[in-house]
Amino acid sequence: MEKQASQERAARSANGIVFVLIGVAALIAAVFILWARLTPAGLLLALAAVAGTVWCWAGLYILQPNQAGLLMFFGSYRGTDRADGLRWANPFYAAKKISVRARNFNSEKLKVNDLRGNPIEIAAAIVWRVEDTARAAFDVEDFEAYVLTQAEAAVRHLTSSYAYDNLGDQELAGAADEITLRSGTDEVGAALRAELQARFALAGIVVVDAKLTHLAYAPEIAGTMLRRQQADAVVAARSKIVQGAVGMVELALRGLSDRQLVELDDERKAAMISNLLVVLCSDHDATPVVNTGTLYN
Structure with a gap:
């Protein structure tokens, strides 16, 4: 039976400032009890007050803006806290922090054959962020490495689906209206974003933007293709x-x-x-x- 994808849900947490004040009040009460009357009953009350202080302070953690905290209870997922500042949750919860800020990277220059088999060099700039923290943490081993690997696969697949250029191919049926990597910047960018989003969905990642940053013929055919383009331009x-x-x-x-x-x-x-x-x-x-x-x- 196929395992269902993880789903992020809100965690039960509270404002940490309130529990800091409660802990301080409990600590002051414990000191006052010990100072006023050192009896067995007073000692128990003081210990209870100290335990309350430890309970309040042990559950504190800090989240920065655009940072999420995954709360775990002995390996069981209890929810994600997305509120920033000083927060408090059950002290037995372990908080794993994940950044949900937008990130970007430039892929390496890849040498790939285009639709017509011409070797070309291509690279892309991709902006992404974590949308579902549960999927990013539990459904893939390392979501950052997953993004890098799937981005390279998507760029390679996209390149093999389009021709570099249709210059000189007007004799082919529909070549004049064909979308190419060079001429169809917007269409190719939209196709790349759709391809990346389909691949990143498993890890709970959303693609903010994706564009080609480098596009050129491979060095071994660059001179030949340049002469062909010049000849086509002269004929035209x-x-x-x-x-x-x-x-x-x-x-x-x-x-x-x-x-x-x-x-x-x-x-x-x-x-x-x-x-x-x-x-x-x-x-x-x-x-x-x-x-x-x-x-x-």
């Missing part, structure tokens, strides 16, 4: 230039035709189009050549 730029040049040539021919400035046959139109495209698409300034003859000479 050239395609844009050609589209603009064709539009400008079309506009020029239409303007000449509408204004009836000159009549061009097909051969002259072809020559004009060729010259304009060379001028508009060239990487360097065009050098004009004055033609003193005609196309037919």
Whole structure:
């Protein structure tokens, strides 16, 4: 039969200042009784007063802000005290303190293959805190080590679910709308938080925030991928230039035709189009050549 997960519950505790005062009053009473009348009955009352003082003071413990105290009675969980300051509980209870403050760590740079098998380096910053102290203390051996191990596993799994980038993969169906590690920062961050939360739930830990802090191709392919990105950028730029040049040539021919400035046959139109495209698409300034003859000479 599977063991049910532990569940945090409120402990029965009280303000420690009250029990400090009660202990002081009991101690003063014991001194007064011994001073006033040293009889067997008075001695018993004094011992009872001293025992009361010990009882009041032995149950005191201090909790700082955002610190919880798990109260244990001979190995049995009795509840969690989340009130800060000087507190008091049954002196037979053992108080185990756990911080519920937000904590963060940067994972190490991991080398993982992305969705397309490219080796990349990735790291993440994760902010987390203990939400259920009972689960953190009793359901895992060491919740801090558990967080570190599960965070690494989550980052590796996330990386294998996304491509690093879709640059150069426009020929693939849906590549333009694909969420990648580089372009889908918000979506990838949300997926990482969901993955971490699912893994941390066993230890009673909630994920406050999680974001990628390092993302790059592995050194062995970084140079090759950079050249590929540069080539893709050049092709995209050239395609844009050609589209603009064709539009400008079309506009020029239409303007000449509408204004009836000159009549061009097909051969002259072809020559004009060729010259304009060379001028508009060239990487360097065009050098004009004055033609003193005609196309037919």
